Amino acid sequence: MTAIDQTAAAIPAARPATKTGPRRPKLRDTWWRHVVAWIAIVVALFPVAYIASAAFTGNPSLAGSSLIPRHLTLDNFKKLFSPGNSTTDITSNASNYPHWILNTLIVATSTAFFTVMLGALAAYAFSRFRFRGRRMGMLGLLLVQMFPQMLAVVAIYLIVVHTGTVFHVLALNTLTGLIIVYLGGVMSVNVWFMKGFFDTIPAELDESARVDGASPAQVFWGVVLPLAAPVLAVIGLFSFVGVLNEFIIASVLLQSDKKLTLPVGMRGFIDQQFSQHWGPFAAGVLIAAVPVVILFMFLQRFIVEGLTAGSVKG
Amino acid sequence: MSTSAVTSPAPSRLTAASSAARSLPSRAIAFFSGPVGLGVKVTLLALMNALSVWALVVLVDHKKWPAVAVLVAVTALLDLIYLSARRAIPAKFLVPGTVFLVAFQIIPVIYTVQVAFTNYSTGHILTKPQAVTQVLQNAFEPSANGRTFTMAPAKDSSGHLALLLVDQDTGKTYVGAASGLKPLPTSAVTKNSDGDITAATGYTIPTGPSRLSLADALNTFFVPAGKSQIQPQGLDSAVEVKQTLRYDRVHDRFVRISDGAVFRDNGRGSFVSDGGEAIEPGWKTGIGFSNFGQMIHDSQVRGPFLRVFLWTVIFATLTVVFSFSLGLFLAITLNKPGMRFRTFYRSILVIPYALPGFLSLLVWQGLLNDDFGVVNRNILHTHVPWLFDANWARVAVILVSTWLTTPYFFLVSMGALQSIPAELNEAALVDGAGPWQNFRKVTLPLLLVAVAPLMIASFAFNFNNFGNIYLLTGGGPNTSDGSVAGATDILISYTYKLAFVVGKGQNYGLASAIGILIFFIVAAISAASFWRTKALENLA
The missing domain is CATH 1.10.3720.10 (MetI-like)
Known part of the structure; x- marks a missing residue:
């Protein structure tokens, strides 16, 4: 997370806003554009507004929810974090939500961190060095992309089952096992993306540092990586969100309720039980969504550039 | 694990580097030159090797010899790459990610292809020898005029599981151990009004939770008794059962003892009779393109x-x-x-x-x-x-x-x-x-x-x-x-x-x-x- 936080703070300074747009058009000509925009905003936001309202309404059930809360309360948030025995009482609002949040943070942060670091290392090699197998390596990365890990979920499951009998830290139902499996996706299209960015950093910088006596490792850590901070932040965020959204592998590898990540845990929490759990669920959604949306807003400019360069959030 | 050790201290380095780099990149380079950079590198390599040694010990302990060989080779290769000063520089950058790529992306793909050509599924999980053993274990049914017993699970003086049995027809008492069935003199046994054994000399009868905890052991326990055997049914009774299938090791086939029906290996992971009846469980085996063919x-x-x-x-x-x-x-x-x-x-x-x-x-x-x-x-x-x-x-x-x-x-x-x-x-x-x-x-x-x-x-x-x-x-x-x-x-x-x-x-x-x-x-x-x-x- 450190990389992302830093960059988020650094962006306003790095990209000064320079707005010299054309003459403002008359409202008479653009009113319909505003109407369309507002319709789109209503459609885009009504589930969000609705969930926010449900989170702050005292009534925990779906049937009792409404768009405008009658009185505001934090009951749902308290219920979500109060220890309880959800295993014995299905109508209870208690859940292992704090565990799920913590597990997800651990898994997503470690995966994002290693994705950025290991990916950047590889991307740097592809960008700066000319070696035998370079072209094959980059093409190979693209080829591997077409067989995403989730297609091999059966094999991954069986491998983890077998590995787990020998190494208990990597067994089923461990976060370390899940993280290490996710790290298989480190060398992905992200490497292409980062390589493209490194290509735009003048090689003269490297060379002058080398003349000063720096080793390739020192050039990488000291010169190139700091300059690539924005792109690293975006890759980190995408990787973080990717893990946050990942359901298949997590649901197959994690089994006990306290070990689950958010998607698996929250699906189980409300599945077929909307009437009981809607309020606390809504509170849980808000807590999980707000930080991600804020990060997205901060990094929006880079994300748009990344999108047009061809990476898909997933 | 090994690669995680290689890069984990990176955030501190990154933080230090990025603040310095903005003002004076050369200062960052100076910082990482000499003792600090070397120290970090040596520490990381040492950590990686320590992890490898630990993994090696675990693998040897489990006698996983092919894995031992792979681990030793990979560790040696990694050390070689990072200790050779001026050579293999691209490899130093590429190796950490590649290790994970191979382990959790490429190997799963290969394994997926392998599994796709097998019948790996419920009922076809075991290897063939395991399946044969399990079939033999399951191939018992109560014999027509077999005896039924009231049972009390007990421990003998040396702590081994034994069954104190009362024949429900004759009222005779026995003790059944893994070694066989022996009569037990009535005088050595105390029975309650229902005829259940409550005490026996030389044996202790567990009660409460320790009695319930025997359930698993009883599941696989049997007392050999001539051609048949006595199997516990739950915690209170036992029945005499007879084997129904015989495994013919020479011809690799099962024969049903009652009617002589023959079950042969059908080449697709099951023993099947001429009438098409299959014995459960089967085993995992290659079946060519059948899975793909099924879709058509x-x-x-x-x-x-x-x-x-x-x-x-x-x-x-x-x-x-x-x-x-x-x-x-x-x-x-x-x-x-x-x-x-x-x-x-x-x-x-x-x-x-x-x-x-x-x-x-x-x-x-x-x-x-x-x-x-x-x-x-x-x-x-x-x-x-x-x-x-x-x-x-x-x-x-x-x-x-x-x-x-x-x-x-x-x-x-x-x-x-x-x-x-x-x-x-x-x-x-x-x-x-x-x-x-x-x-x-x-x-x-x-x-x-x-x-x-x-x-x-x-x-x-x-x-x-x-x-x-x-x-x-x-x-x-x-x-x-x-x-x-x-x-x-x-x-x-x-x-x-x-x-x-x-x-x-x-x-x-x-x-x-x-x-x-x-x-x-x-x-x-x-x-x-x-x-x-x-x-x-x-x-x-």
Whole structure:
């Protein structure tokens, strides 16, 4: 997370806003554009507004929810974090939500961190060095992309089952096992993306540092990586969100309720039980969504550039 | 594990480096030169080697010799790469990621291919010798005039499990141990009014929880008694059972003792009689292309497979078409230079894209609830069975998918529109083109050059968009063909259900085969996409 936080703070300074747009058009000509925009905003936001309202309404059930809360309360948030025995009482609002949040943070942060670091290392090699197998390596990365890990979920499951009998830290139902499996996706299209960015950093910088006596490792850590901070932040965020959204592998590898990540845990929490759990669920959604949306807003400019360069959030 | 050790101290280095680099890059270089950089490197290498040694000890302990060999070779190679000062510099950068790539991406792919050509599934998990052993263990049934016993599980003086037995017909008492059945003098036994044994000299009878904890041991315990054996039934009784099957080791076949029926290895992981009767369990074995063949020949598999495949294509296509059209429309609407609130609108409209998808999907599942959901109750004031009727569920899936994906195409269309030079449109206007003609003939073709590859990528992404299906409808509702595939299941969620949804059996082999098929489909789509993009030109 450190990389992302830093960059988020650094962006306003790095990209000064320079707005010299054309003459403002008359409202008479653009009113319909505003109407369309507002319709789109209503459609885009009504589930969000609705969930926010449900989170702050005292009534925990779906049937009792409404768009405008009658009185505001934090009951749902308290219920979500109060220890309880959800295993014995299905109508209870208690859940292992704090565990799920913590597990997800651990898994997503470690995966994002290693994705950025290991990916950047590889991307740097592809960008700066000319070696035998370079072209094959980059093409190979693209080829591997077409067989995403989730297609091999059966094999991954069986491998983890077998590995787990020998190494208990990597067994089923461990976060370390899940993280290490996710790290298989480190060398992905992200490497292409980062390589493209490194290509735009003048090689003269490297060379002058080398003349000063720096080793390739020192050039990488000291010169190139700091300059690539924005792109690293975006890759980190995408990787973080990717893990946050990942359901298949997590649901197959994690089994006990306290070990689950958010998607698996929250699906189980409300599945077929909307009437009981809607309020606390809504509170849980808000807590999980707000930080991600804020990060997205901060990094929006880079994300748009990344999108047009061809990476898909997933 | 080893690679995690290699890079874990990096954040401190990065933090230090980036603050220094802004002001004076050379200071950062100086900082990492000499003792500090060397120290970090030596520490990391030492950590990696320590981990390897630990793993080595564990593997030797488990006698996993091939794994030991691989571990030693990999560790030696890593040390060699990082200790050779001036050589193999690219390898130093590439190795950490590659280790994980091979371990958790390439090996799973290879293993998937291997599993796809086997019958690995419920009932075909074991190896053949294991299956034979288990069949023999299971092949007992109460003999026609066999004895039944009242039983009290006990421990003898040395703590071994023994059964104190009372023959229910004759009232004779016995003690049964793993070594055999011995009569027990009545004088040594205390019985209660029901005839149950409550005490016996030389034996202790556990009570309460320690009695219940014997259940597992009793499950596999038997007392040999001549041609038959005595097996516990629960905690209180035992019956005399006879073997029903005999394994003929020479001919590798089972013979049913009662009627002499012969069960032969059918080459597909089961012992089958001439009448087609199979013995459970079977074992895991290679079956060639059968899993793939099933999708064409076996109507039980072909029907659901084709239905799911068709729906996958429809789902991915409609999601992309609707999202792109809507996104482009919004982008054109808001792409008016100098328009008020433009940035504000854009920031708000990307929110569905910024939200973690799984949350949106679960929320939508609630909003579309047919009884209590806000869509039915507050907006439509009707009772649409969104998630319970096959066709409505399909509509719901596409609507929600479009809601989720439109902001993406809005963003990329906006970017693409802004990169089209205004002069082109002005020139068209001068030449007398109307706004529609201008859009059709100038804007759209230029836009598609940039956006078409992204549409193909999005299609490939949605083709495998497990979350959009599974978190909204769970693939349901169920269909009448009795398959695990529900009405909204796409190939990837169908695969998941085949392999992991307990109840209808787990078919790892077929699931892997479909996984491979998906790979070929997506690979073809991606290949089309890469030919169109300039991605490959970066290779120079």
